[in-house]
Amino acid sequence: MKTYKIALLPGDGIGRDVTAAAWAVLEKTAAANGFSLDATSYPWSCDYYLENGSMMPADGIETLRSFDAILLGAVGWPRKVPDSVSLHGLLLPIRKAFVQYANIRPHRLLPGVQGPLRAAGFDILCIRENTEGEYSGAGGRVHQGTDNEVAVETSIFTRTGVERILRFGFEQARARSGKLASVTKSNAQKYSMVFWDEITQRLSAEYPDVEVTSYHIDAMAARMVMAPDSLDVVVASNLFGDILTDLGAAIQGGLGFAASANINPDRSAPSMFEPVHGSAPDIAHLGIANPIAAIWSGAMMLEHLGEKAAAARVMASIEATTARGIGAIPGKDKTDAITASVLSALG
Amino acid sequence: MKTYKIALLPGDGIGRDVTAAAWAVLEKTAAANGFSLDATSYPWSCDYYLENGSMMPADGIETLRSFDAILLGAVGWPRKVPDSVSLHGLLLPIRKAFVQYANIRPHRLLPGVQGPLRAAGFDILCIRENTEGEYSGAGGRVHQGTDNEVAVETSIFTRTGVERILRFGFEQARARSGKLASVTKSNAQKYSMVFWDEITQRLSAEYPDVEVTSYHIDAMAARMVMAPDSLDVVVASNLFGDILTDLGAAIQGGLGFAASANINPDRSAPSMFEPVHGSAPDIAHLGIANPIAAIWSGAMMLEHLGEKAAAARVMASIEATTARGIGAIPGKDKTDAITASVLSALG
Numbered sequence: 001m002k003t004y005k006i007a008l009l010p011g012d013g014i015g016r017d018v019t020a021a022a023w024a025v026l027e028k029t030a031a032a033n034g035f036s037l038d039a040t041s042y043p044w045s046c047d048y049y050l051e052n053g054s055m056m057p058a059d060g061i062e063t064l065r066s067f068d069a070i071l072l073g074a075v076g077w078p079r080k081v082p083d084s085v086s087l088h089g090l091l092l093p094i095r096k097a098f099v100q101y102a103n104i105r106p107h108r109l110l111p112g113v114q115g116p117l118r119a120a121g122f123d124i125l126c127i128r129e130n131t132e133g134e135y136s137g138a139g140g141r142v143h144q145g146t147d148n149e150v151a152v153e154t155s156i157f158t159r160t161g162v163e164r165i166l167r168f169g170f171e172q173a174r175a176r177s178g179k180l181a182s183v184t185k186s187n188a189q190k191y192s193m194v195f196w197d198e199i200t201q202r203l204s205a206e207y208p209d210v211e212v213t214s215y216h217i218d219a220m221a222a223r224m225v226m227a228p229d230s231l232d233v234v235v236a237s238n239l240f241g242d243i244l245t246d247l248g249a250a251i252q253g254g255l256g257f258a259a260s261a262n263i264n265p266d267r268s269a270p271s272m273f274e275p276v277h278g279s280a281p282d283i284a285h286l287g288i289a290n291p292i293a294a295i296w297s298g299a300m301m302l303e304h305l306g307e308k309a310a311a312a313r314v315m316a317s318i319e320a321t322t323a324r325g326i327g328a329i330p331g332k333d334k335t336d337a338i339t340a341s342v343l344s345a346l347g
Numbered sequence: 348m349k350t351y352k353i354a355l356l357p358g359d360g361i362g363r364d365v366t367a368a369a370w371a372v373l374e375k376t377a378a379a380n381g382f383s384l385d386a387t388s389y390p391w392s393c394d395y396y397l398e399n400g401s402m403m404p405a406d407g408i409e410t411l412r413s414f415d416a417i418l419l420g421a422v423g424w425p426r427k428v429p430d431s432v433s434l435h436g437l438l439l440p441i442r443k444a445f446v447q448y449a450n451i452r453p454h455r456l457l458p459g460v461q462g463p464l465r466a467a468g469f470d471i472l473c474i475r476e477n478t479e480g481e482y483s484g485a486g487g488r489v490h491q492g493t494d495n496e497v498a499v500e501t502s503i504f505t506r507t508g509v510e511r512i513l514r515f516g517f518e519q520a521r522a523r524s525g526k527l528a529s530v531t532k533s534n535a536q537k538y539s540m541v542f543w544d545e546i547t548q549r550l551s552a553e554y555p556d557v558e559v560t561s562y563h564i565d566a567m568a569a570r571m572v573m574a575p576d577s578l579d580v581v582v583a584s585n586l587f588g589d590i591l592t593d594l595g596a597a598i599q600g601g602l603g604f605a606a607s608a609n610i611n612p613d614r615s616a617p618s619m620f621e622p623v624h625g626s627a628p629d630i631a632h633l634g635i636a637n638p639i640a641a642i643w644s645g646a647m648m649l650e651h652l653g654e655k656a657a658a659a660r661v662m663a664s665i666e667a668t669t670a671r672g673i674g675a676i677p678g679k680d681k682t683d684a685i686t687a688s689v690l691s692a693l694g
């Protein structure tokens with residue numbers, strides 16, 4: 001029987017609640033589909049930091065490298081450890097070290113879910129650059145503390161980085177409707193975004209079957225709200241993708257429904273799957289977090305591992321659950337009840 | 348009789364259509380309110396560029412400096428002149444030269460207008476930093492044309508620039524509900540955005556009556572869609588404000604309703620009033636552009652000039668018009684019909 005080695009990083013807060021739920025669903029799915037999942041769980045988190053002085057051990061990245069995939073809950077608990085320490089000590093280093101340069105986030109309404117928009121028929125796949133750009137971490141402060149102080153933050157875009165994420169976007173568009181939206185702000189950021197637009201133009205010659213359109217980030221944010229059904233695959237930089245995918249989560253009814261995959265497309269290192277939501281300390285361990293985003297992220301993991309039938313089965317079970325109204329209304333159902341419904345829909 | 352000297356810059360495309368409409372409303376309002384408006388119109392635009400090789404004359408800024416205010420339509424016609432030339436040759440230099448550091452944009456539903464959200468009861472005032480930050484224009488490209496190419500774009504935030512826009516935000520919040528939302532991304536941009544957060548914290552001691560909350564830009568974008576009625580005054584950097592105000596325009600029903608003011612709060616130079624929408628070349632001069640955003644911007648100009656009763660009269664006339672369904676549905680009514688309705692509502 002085929003066995004996949006999975007590293008579980010439940011992390012902080014509701015990350016633990018939803019990872020447990022997702023894991024129950026994944027194990028049952030594996031059994032029913034003739035493969036097995038071999039999990040090793042690591043307690044790396046803000047609590048771990050308080051005991052050990054770091055978010056993960058020095059060899060944490062090396063430990064994770066041998067796995068087939070990583071399932072992560074959520075990282076951060078600002079009252080215990082500042083985000084600048086926790087995120088930069090666990091989540092962000094994994095994305096970078098394993099060259100998970102494509103962060104994929106699907107945005108559509110699950111059956112039975114009412115979003116904040118009047119519009120309902122949309123199905124958007126956002127692809128966010130995940131390793132450089134506006135979140136490169138380069139910058140500094142001069143004349144600190146004086147009236148004359150200046151802070152600079154430098155966005156760094158490499159040709160390799162931009163080309164690979166755009167290529168990934170073109171491939172996804174080719175596999176879906178053939179429509180790709182590329183998001184920049186080249187009328188105001190003439191170095192980084194013009195560079196991105198140029199590479200988009202050049203690559204489009206290699207993908208004559210894909211119709212690519214460039215949008216400014218401001219216009220795209222408005223479009224996601226005014227005409228979400230006009231969009232299919234959307235590719236954007238680290239910051240722009242970050243903003244658009246929270247907006248995507250909003251239009252799909254909330255963060256409880258927003259799944260994501262941090263993909264290393266070359267498979268030179270494990271990919272990581274995580275709900276878009278954070279650790280939500282205020283509702284941690286109350287048993288009321290919606291596990292659907294985490295379960296959906298688990299389905300994306302199965303898909304990535306090549307277990308397409310199993311992935312489809314999980315998605316169908318999520319949809320059967322929300323279609324019955326379970327887990328469909330934020331705050332209404334308990335984590336356990338939603339998980340039980342998905343498990344029973346698995347058959 | 349008090350006379351205000353106004354520079355009219357209709358600019359390109361529908362900018363001309365809506366400026367004419369707004370001007371008709373403003374002139375009638377002035378007459379009814381006992382003051383007069385003395386307009387000088389300048390043809391600076393992409394057409395002007397094609398004839399003269401620049402978007403405005405070399406002494407354009409000096410020419411504008413003597414006016415009490417500037418009313419602008421829209422700038423840009425990409426098929427004639429690239430945006431990087433037209434915007435950087437007319438719109439952006441005015442904002443910077445006249446230190447119009449506060450770009451104010453109100454977002455609420457006019458009566459009779461149905462937005463894309465189910466939610467209706469919101470009234471948000473976005474304040475965007477308008478002179479520096481992510482649109483500083485600093486950056487460059489290295490190893491150009493090679494596989495090794497790197498593009499950098501540097502955001503520059505000065506203490507003066509951040510402090511003055513935040514102070515402006517605190518003042519606006521004080522004059523409204525006492526609630527201020529400050530938007531950053533300090534968990535991922537640790538120089539610029541941490542600097543902004545620090546200054547926010549420090550200023551909050553001077554405004555004990557204002558309750559200030561910091562949001563990350565991604566969470567704020569989601570909040571504007573999920574819970575717009577939880578927001579009042581929102582202050583953000585140049586880029587974040589740009590994105591949030593297009594999103595604001597979307598939730599208020601579209602760009603046809605989105606007004607804006609580029610304010611020099613010290614009154615050391617004229618302020619400029621312009622609809623958020625662009626020049627929309629595809630519908631230019633067809634008589635179908637919605638003039639409401641431009642008329643509303645004109646009302647903001649009267650307010651800034653101290654003519655509060657006249658400004659209120661214009662707003663009431665806009666509201667009476669959309670309440671009757673005129674101009675309320677994008678694309679339905681002609682520019683002239685909407686303008687005529689506002690004029691007749693003025694009484």
Ligand SMILES: CC(C)[C@H](C(=O)O)[C@@H](O)C(=O)O
Nearest residue numbers: 087092242245276534535565
């Ligand atoms: C927590 C934060 C650093 C993270 C990001 O911006 O990458 C989050 O917002 C996300 O979208 O995954």
Ligand SMILES: CC(C)[C@H](C(=O)O)[C@@H](O)C(=O)O
Nearest residue numbers: 187188218434439589592623
């Ligand atoms: C045209 C463009 C440069 C401008 C900006 O980003 O400032 C516009 O989007 C706006 O919002 O006024």
